[in-house]
Amino acid sequence: MKLPKNFGPQGFGGVMKQMQDAMAKAQTLEAELANERIPVDRGPVKALFDGTGQLLTIKLDPAVVDPEDVEALEDLIVGAVRTGFDIATELRNNRVQGILPNVPDIPGLSG
Numbered sequence: 001m002k003l004p005k006n007f008g009p010q011g012f013g014g015v016m017k018q019m020q021d022a023m024a025k026a027q028t029l030e031a032e033l034a035n036e037r038i039p040v041d042r043g044p045v046k047a048l049f050d051g052t053g054q055l056l057t058i059k060l061d062p063a064v065v066d067p068e069d070v071e072a073l074e075d076l077i078v079g080a081v082r083t084g085f086d087i088a089t090e091l092r093n094n095r096v097q098g099i100l101p102n103v104p105d106i107p108g109l110s111g
Contacts, residue, residue, distance in 0.1 A: 025099045
């Protein structure tokens with residue numbers, strides 16, 4: 001059987017060490033992301049998210065609160081929430097890639 005690329009001269013023990021290191025980093029990642037702050041400024045709608053994608057605050061300019069046009073306000077809020085969640089997701093994905101760059105692709109273990 002041919003060993004996977006990047007398996008390294010240290011063999012299975014080295015891969016296990018890399019996986020253990022990655023798991024330790026992943027456990028602290030959630031706490032680090034929870035402490036991140038992502039401000040979103042969509043003009044009259046301002047929101048603050050943490051790095052996990054949780055909406056922390058939302059502020060509305062009173063000028064956009066029009067009882068005759070609730071739909072426009074809803075669209076502004078949805079846009080701000082989508083932006084914040086997208087940024088948080090990208091931040092998480094980048095951090096995860098930083099944890100796993102040296103772990104080899106082992107057949108049967110990868111998605």
